Structures are given as C-alpha cells and as structure tokens.
Amino acid sequence: MTAPVLPLLVVAVLVAAGVTLLLERSLVRLLAGVILLSNGVNLLILTVGGPPGEPPILGVSDPERMADPLPQAMVLTSIVITLGVTAFLLAMIHRSWQLTGADEVQDDTEDRQVRLRARQGELSQAVLDRQAAYQQLVREQRAELARLEEEHHEWERREAEELEQRILDVNVDLGRWLQEHKNDGLSAERLAERFAEAQQAEDVSKEGRERRLREVRAEFARRQREQAAREREIRKRLRARQRDARRQMRAAIREDRARQARAEDPELEGED
Amino acid sequence: MEALIPVPVVLPLLAVGLKLAIGQRLRRLQALISVGTLTVVLLVSLVLLFAADQQGPLVAHAGGWGAPIGIALVADRLSTLMLAVSSAVTLCVMIYSLAQSWADQEYKASLSIFHPAYLIMVAGVSDAFLSGDLFNLFVGFEMLLGGSYVLLTFGGTESRIRAGATYTVIGLASSLLFLVAIAVAYGATGTVSMAQLAERFSVLPQHVRLLVELTLLLVFVVKAAIFPMSAWLPDSYPTAPAPATALFAGLLTKVGVYSIIRLEALLFPGGPVGDILMWAALLTMLVGVLGAVAQTDIKRMLSFTLVSHIGYMVFGVALFSVQGMAGAIFYVAHHITVQTSLFLVTGMIERRTGTTSLDGLGGLAKLTPVIAVLFFVPAMNLAGIPPMSGFLGKLGLIQAGVADGGPMALTLVAGGLVTSLLTLYAVATTWNKAFWRVPPAGMVTEGGTVLETQEDGDGADPKPAAEAAGEAIVTSVTMPKLMFVSTAALVALALSFTVLAGPLSALSERAAAELLAREPYISAVLGGER
Numbered sequence: 001m002t003a004p005v006l007p008l009l010v011v012a013v014l015v016a017a018g019v020t021l022l023l024e025r026s027l028v029r030l031l032a033g034v035i036l037l038s039n040g041v042n043l044l045i046l047t048v049g050g051p052p053g054e055p056p057i058l059g060v061s062d063p064e065r066m067a068d069p070l071p072q073a074m075v076l077t078s079i080v081i082t083l084g085v086t087a088f089l090l091a092m093i094h095r096s097w098q099l100t101g102a103d104e105v106q107d108d109t110e111d112r113q114v115r116l117r118a119r120q121g122e123l124s125q126a127v128l129d130r131q132a133a134y135q136q137l138v139r140e141q142r143a144e145l146a147r148l149e150e151e152h153h154e155w156e157r158r159e160a161e162e163l164e165q166r167i168l169d170v171n172v173d174l175g176r177w178l179q180e181h182k183n184d185g186l187s188a189e190r191l192a193e194r195f196a197e198a199q200q201a202e203d204v205s206k207e208g209r210e211r212r213l214r215e216v217r218a219e220f221a222r223r224q225r226e227q228a229a230r231e232r233e234i235r236k237r238l239r240a241r242q243r244d245a246r247r248q249m250r251a252a253i254r255e256d257r258a259r260q261a262r263a264e265d266p267e268l269e270g271e272d
Numbered sequence: 273m274e275a276l277i278p279v280p281v282v283l284p285l286l287a288v289g290l291k292l293a294i295g296q297r298l299r300r301l302q303a304l305i306s307v308g309t310l311t312v313v314l315l316v317s318l319v320l321l322f323a324a325d326q327q328g329p330l331v332a333h334a335g336g337w338g339a340p341i342g343i344a345l346v347a348d349r350l351s352t353l354m355l356a357v358s359s360a361v362t363l364c365v366m367i368y369s370l371a372q373s374w375a376d377q378e379y380k381a382s383l384s385i386f387h388p389a390y391l392i393m394v395a396g397v398s399d400a401f402l403s404g405d406l407f408n409l410f411v412g413f414e415m416l417l418g419g420s421y422v423l424l425t426f427g428g429t430e431s432r433i434r435a436g437a438t439y440t441v442i443g444l445a446s447s448l449l450f451l452v453a454i455a456v457a458y459g460a461t462g463t464v465s466m467a468q469l470a471e472r473f474s475v476l477p478q479h480v481r482l483l484v485e486l487t488l489l490l491v492f493v494v495k496a497a498i499f500p501m502s503a504w505l506p507d508s509y510p511t512a513p514a515p516a517t518a519l520f521a522g523l524l525t526k527v528g529v530y531s532i533i534r535l536e537a538l539l540f541p542g543g544p545v546g547d548i549l550m551w552a553a554l555l556t557m558l559v560g561v562l563g564a565v566a567q568t569d570i571k572r573m574l575s576f577t578l579v580s581h582i583g584y585m586v587f588g589v590a591l592f593s594v595q596g597m598a599g600a601i602f603y604v605a606h607h608i609t610v611q612t613s614l615f616l617v618t619g620m621i622e623r624r625t626g627t628t629s630l631d632g633l634g635g636l637a638k639l640t641p642v643i644a645v646l647f648f649v650p651a652m653n654l655a656g657i658p659p660m661s662g663f664l665g666k667l668g669l670i671q672a673g674v675a676d677g678g679p680m681a682l683t684l685v686a687g688g689l690v691t692s693l694l695t696l697y698a699v700a701t702t703w704n705k706a707f708w709r710v711p712p713a714g715m716v717t718e719g720g721t722v723l724e725t726q727e728d729g730d731g732a733d734p735k736p737a738a739e740a741a742g743e744a745i746v747t748s749v750t751m752p753k754l755m756f757v758s759t760a761a762l763v764a765l766a767l768s769f770t771v772l773a774g775p776l777s778a779l780s781e782r783a784a785a786e787l788l789a790r791e792p793y794i795s796a797v798l799g800g801e802r
Contacts, residue, residue: 022441022445027437030437030441034441034444034445034448037445037448038448038451041448041451041452041455042451044451044452044455045451045454045455045458048455048456048458048459049458049459070458070464071455071458074407074454074458074464077407077411078410078451081411081414081418081447084418085414085418085421085440085444088418088421088422088440089440089441089444092425092433092436092437092440093437095425095428095433096433096434096437099428099429099430099433100430105434105437105438105441106434106437108434108435108507109431111507113568114566114567114568
C-alpha cells in the first residue's frame with residue numbers, strides 16, 4: 001500500500017497553519033487555529049483508516065471491498081466534540097471582548113506582582129552590595145593609614161634610641177679621654193678648651209639631627225593630611241554613588257509600576 | 273456485577289438530562305438528584321472495588337458488542353480504587369457547594385450551570401477511569417474537560433475569563449494531540465482497544481512504538497501538569513469558584529496520572545522513557561515547590577504544591593516496580609483527598625474574610641478555630657508529618673526508590689525529601705501568616721462586608737452583562753454547617769488512610785502487581801476472542 005501523499009500533505013499544511021495561529025495572542029486567531037488544527041487532525045484519522053471503499057453495510061457490499069467504518073465513527077465523534085468546544089470558545093471570546101474590549105489573552109496579575117517583587121529585591125540588593133563594597137574600601141584605607149603611622153613611630157623610636165646610644169658612647173669616650181689626659185698631666189685650662197671644642201662639634205651634629213627629625217615629622221604630617229583628604233574624597237564619592245543608586249532604584253520601581261498599570265489597562269494589553 | 277460498571281458514567285449523565293428538564297423549579301428535588309446520584313456512584317464504585325479485588329478485572333461490553341470491536345469498560349483494581357476515592361471526593365465537594373449556594377441564595381446559576389457541568393465532569397472522570405479503549409478515554413477526557421471549562425469560567429467574571437482562555441486553549445491543544453496519537457496508533461495497529469493495543473504494540477518496530485508512546489505521554493503530561501508542561505495550572509485553577517478549584521485539584525490532574533500509569537504499565541511496559549519520566553518527576557517536584565514557596569496567595573501556593581506533588585506519583589511510575597507503582601497508587605489516593613480538602617478550607621477562609629492573600633490575613637486561629645484545625649491537619653498531612661498518610665505515601669515511594677538503587681532513583685529520593693521539607697516550609701509560612709500573627713490593618717472580620725475584587729466593566733458600555741463584571745465577594749460570619757461537615761468528612765477520609773494504611777497499601781500493591789502482570793487485564797477484556 002502506498003502512502004496517500006496528497007491527503008497527508010493537506011494534513012501537514014492544516015496542522016502547521018493551525019499551530020502557527022495557536023501561538024498568537026489574539027483570541028479570534030486562536031479560535032481559527034483550533035478549527036484548522038482540528039480539521040487537519042480529523043483528516044489524518046480518515047487518511048490512516050485506509051483507502052476508500054464501498055459503504056460498510058452487510059448485504060449491500062462485499063465485505064472485502066468495504067471501507068473501514070471505525071475511523072469515520074471516530075471522526076464524527078471528534079467533529080461533534082470540536083463543534084461544542086468551538087462554540088464555547090466563541091462565547092468566551094465574546095465575553096472577554098465585552099469585559100475588556102480587547103481580543104487578546106490577558107496577563108496574569110499575580111504573576112506580574114511576583115515579578116515586580118523580585119525586581120525590587122534585586123535592586124535593593126544591588127544598593128546594599130555597593131554600600132558594602134565602599135565600606136570595605138574605607139576600612140582598607142584606614143588600615144593602611146594605621147600601618148603607616150605605626151611604621152613612622154617605630155622609625156622615630158629607633159632614631160631616638162640610636163641617638164641616646166651615641167650620646168652614651170661619646171660620654172664614655174669623653175671619660176676615657178679625660179682619664180688619659182689627666183694621666184698625661186695636661187693643664188685644666190687646656191682641658192676645658194678641648195672640651196668646649198668637642199661640645200661645639202657635638203652641638204653642630206645634634207642640630208643637624210634635630211633638623212632632620214623636624215623634616216621627617218613635617219613629611220609625616222603632610223602624608224597624613226593627604227591621606228585624610230583622600231578618605232574624604234572617597235566618602236564623598238560613595239555618598240554620591242549611593243544617591244545615584246537609590247535614584248535609579250526609585251526610577252526603576254516607578255517604571256515597573258507604570259508598566260504594570262499600563263498592562264492592567266486593557267486598551268494597551270499585550271502591545272509591549 | 274458487570275451491569276454495574278457503566279453506572280458511574282451513565283447515571284450522572286442521566287441526572288444532568290433530568291435536571292435540565294426540570295429547569296429551575298423544585299430546588300430541593302434538584303439538590304436531591306445531585307447528591308443522590310453521587311451517593312449511588314460512590315456506593316457502586318465501592319461495590320466494584322470489592323468485586324474487582326475479589327474476582328479480578330470486570331469487563332462490560334457496551335451495547336453488547338464484544339471486544340475488540342465494541343467499547344469495553346474495564347473495572348480492575350486500579351480503576352475502581354481511583355473511582356471510589358474520586359466519588360467520595362465529588363460527593364463531599366457537591367455537598368459543600370450546595371451548602372454554600374443555599375446559604376448565599378444563589379440558586380439560579382448554581383442549578384442551571386454549576387450542577388450540570390459538575391455532573392458531566394464526574395461522568396467524564398468515571399469514563400476516563402473505566403475506559404478500556406483509547407478513543408473512549410479521549411471521549412472521557414473531553415467530557416471532563418468540557419465540564420471543567422464551564423466550571424472554570426463560572427459567572428463569566430473578568431479574571432475567570434482570563435484564566436479560562438489559557439486553560440481552554442491548553443485543553444484543546446492537548447486533546448487534538450491526543451487525536452493525532454490515536455490516529456497514529458490506529459494506523460499502525462488497526463485497533464483502539466487497549467488490551468489489543470497492548471498485544472500488537474509489542475510486535476511493532478521500535479521507532480513506531482516510541483513515536484506513539486511519546487505522543488500519548490506528552491498528552492497525559494500536559495493533563496497531569498508535569499514540568500515542563502505545568503505552567504498553565506497555577507495560572508488558571510485559583511480563579512475558579514472554591515468547590516470547582518477543589519475538584520479540579522483533586523481529580524483532573526490525577527486522571528492524567530492514572531492515564532500515565534495505564535500507558536506505561538499496560539501499553540508500553542519497560543519502554544525506554546523511564547529515564548525521561550524520572551527527570552520530569554524530579555523537576556516537577558522541585559520547580560513546583562519552589563514556586564509554592566514564593567507565593568503570597570493561599571490558593572496559588574496550594575496550586576504550586578499540587579504541581580509539585582504530582583512529581584511523587586510520576587516518580588513511583590517511573591521506577592516501574594511493584595513497590596513503586598503501589599507507592600504511586602497510594603499517593604494518588606492520599607493526594608486527591610488532601611488537596612481537595614485544603615482547597616475547600618481555603619474557600620471557607622475566602623468566604624469569612626473576603627481574601628486568600630497572605631498580605632491581608634492574620635489571626636485566623638483565634639477568629640475561627642474550626643477553620644484553623646481543618647486547615648492545619650491536611651496541611652501537615654500534605655507536608656508528610658508522621659504518622660499521617662502523606663508520610664506513609666512518601667515513605668513507600670522512598671523505600672521503592674532505595675530498593676531500585678540506581679543513581680537516578682537515589683537522586684529522586686533526595687529530591688523527594690527536599691520537596692517534602694520545602695512543602696512543610698511553604699505551609700508553615702502560610703500557617704504563621706494567616707493563622708497566628710496579629711491581624712493586619714484592614715482585614716475584614718465583620719460579616720456582610722461587600723468586597724469588590726474587580727472593577728466593573730467599561731463605564732461607557734453599560735450593558736446588563738457588563739454590570740456583572742465586578743466579582744463581589746460578600747463576607748459572612750455564619751458558615752453553613754454542611755460546609756464544615758463535608759470538609760471535615762474529607763479531612764477524616766484522609767486521616768482514615770492513616771488508620772487503614774495496612775489494607776490500603778496492600779490493595780495498592782495488589783493493584784500494582786495486577787497492572788504489571790498485564791495478563792489479567794488483557795485476557796479479561798479479550799476473553800474468548802484470542
């Protein structure tokens with residue numbers, strides 16, 4: 001038995017057209033899709049029932065040449081059912097048009113609310129995330145500052161220790177030197193003179209050291225000021241960005257609300 | 273005994289004709305006809321259940337035409353068990369809706385539209401359960417769908433029409449696909465009798481078999497609302513009137529599950545689709561329950577748990593062992609009653625407070641303790657708190673999964689446990705918000721408050737029909753006794769599955785064994801013609 005190509009082709013076209021129409025949002029096109037689809041399916045049932053034959057009535061035709069009656073019975077049943085459901089669908093479309101003035105499948109309002117809530121959650125989460133990131137940045141900067149300060153104190157302490165050590169050394173040297181020269185029998189006058197010379201040299205080097213210390217202190221204060229200025233700048237930027245984010249969120253929520261209100265307006269339903 | 277088999281299908285249809293002939297007079301007689309019909313159907317299905325359990329599958333040949341030419345109605349253990357549970361549920365829901373409409377004095381629409389559509393739906397469900405013929409199964413589906421279209425759009429309010437549009441088109445599309453499957457099956461085998469199909473499919477080439485199996489499976493997956501074909505359900509069910517939603521939730525998806533069981537056990541035993549079903553079951557459970565957790569409306573939350581728990585039944589079927597099938601059958605029986613009673617209670621909450629949104633509810637435990645108890649018990653049962661039947665059903669399925677031992681089965685066991693926990697979370701959240709916390713401002717506690725849930729139709733178009741567009745809910749403090757009684761009866765039925773868990777699971781195991789053996793069904797239908 002060869003496949004009946006033409007009926008099957010018609011079935012394919014009807015079903016394809018029906019499915020395409022079923023995917024539309026317009027209710028009347030949906031109805032047309034259902035009608036085409038059901039015709040296609042009914043034709044398919046008839047086609048698979050085998051080749052045409054004589055009426056299946058005993059005594060009228062030869063049983064060998066009878067057409068298969070079962071697909072015909074099934075198609076009749078399915079036609080009746082489709083007729084009933086089509087009538088119902090038509091009434092429902094009319095009612096929908098009465099109520100909303102639109103010929104479209106409406107969106108589910110609950111779904112929209114769930115979506116809106118999810119969007120709100122996302123936005124506020126984004127604001128929180130950004131806030132947390134900036135706080136983290138400020139914390140890092142502070143830690144850096146504290147570390148620098150600590151380092152500087154350490155350096156100062158070491159410098160002072162060194163200085164004291166050297167004074168101690170000089171004193172020890174001086175004592176030894178005095179002892180030596182006393183032993184040599186030097187005059188007290190000469191001694192005092194030498195001592196003054198040594199004192200002068202010491203003073204000069206001390207002055208130099210103090211100047212350096214002052215410079216370092218000034219440098220440190222400058223760095224601290226810069227640091228503070230940078231921190232102020234970061235805080236200012238943070239506040240500005242938070243303001244921006246909040247404004248964005250408000251705008252987005254407003255927009256969503258507007259969209260929802262628009263979507264609930266049956267005149268505009270489904271156009272977006 | 274065989275003469276009783278067509279009763280659950282024919283009697284409701286006769287009752288519809290009688291009721292339409294009576295019209296809107298004789299309200300008491302009308303009510304009596306509805307309740308009487310469903311009572312008789314319940315009794316008949318109980319008798320059939322016992323007979324089928326004792327004697328094996330019973331077959332009635334419609335019009336005296338023998339199988340495989342005529343239409344056979346087959347009552348085996350599975351179909352009569354489904355029939356008995358569903359008849360009990362339909363009777364309770366009918367009493368509930370009668371009590372509601374009598375208390376609200378809404379006889380007109382109730383008697384002329386609600387009851388006929390309801391009874392046609394019951395006839396369709398019975399036909400689908402009893403059908404031994406693929407085309408008759410389609411007719412049963414169409415009957416129950418036709419009734420459900422009318423019930424879902426009952427009153428023609430805007431939200432119901434919106435939901436109805438989606439629901440009707442989904443129903444139609446899947447029905448047309450069913451017809452395609454029937455055409456292909458008939459073209460390949462030359463028969464639509466399920467018993468004969470079962471024999472002939474086994475000798476067909478593998479690819480033809482797989483094509484028919486997958487097409488049929490797709491149809492039933494849509495009807496049973498299994499992921500990824502489940503999105504239509506939570507969108508459409510919650511808008512219908514409370515008794516209709518309860519009935520849909522209890523029965524319609526279960527007819528799909530029943531068909532899947534029949535398809536997999538009788539027509540295509542041991543086919544290669546087991547793995548697909550496992551994945552579908554897992555995703556149905558998880559996606560459904562995650563949806564339930566996100567909802568703020570009790571009805572929608574319940575619709576999502578409904579989808580989610582279908583996954584358990586599919587899991588049982590996909591295991592394809594006696595234990596798994598038995599677990600699935602037990603779970604179907606449990607879930608029909610529990611889900612229906614939860615929706616009925618939600619209907620009472622709506623009647624009392626005018627809303628089912630969790631944002632507008634609170635303190636119900638104090639306000640209406642009886643409703644609180646009626647909600648709490650099935651909710652915990654649904655989540656599977658021991659020792660209730662929900663726990664036993666899940667336990668049976670999990671044992672079957674562990675006995676199977678495959679990696680996929682074990683994954684599903686884990687998924688089932690997670691789903692159970694998340695269900696508990698969802699119902700506990702609902703309980704805390706609606707029943708325990710301090711009532712939110714603006715919650716209606718007085719009776720007689722009229723709440724406009726929707727705006728009236730277009731002001732520029734003052735047709736009488738458009739005036740009814742606003743769906744007004746009138747809150748009421750007094751709840752008709754019968755509403756409580758029928759809901760309590762359902763809750764008690766679900767609890768009785770705990771007490772009678774031994775006999776019931778033994779019965780499901782016998783049903784599963786009979787299903788997987790196939791031979792009793794086939795020889796009972798085809799009899800001497802083989």
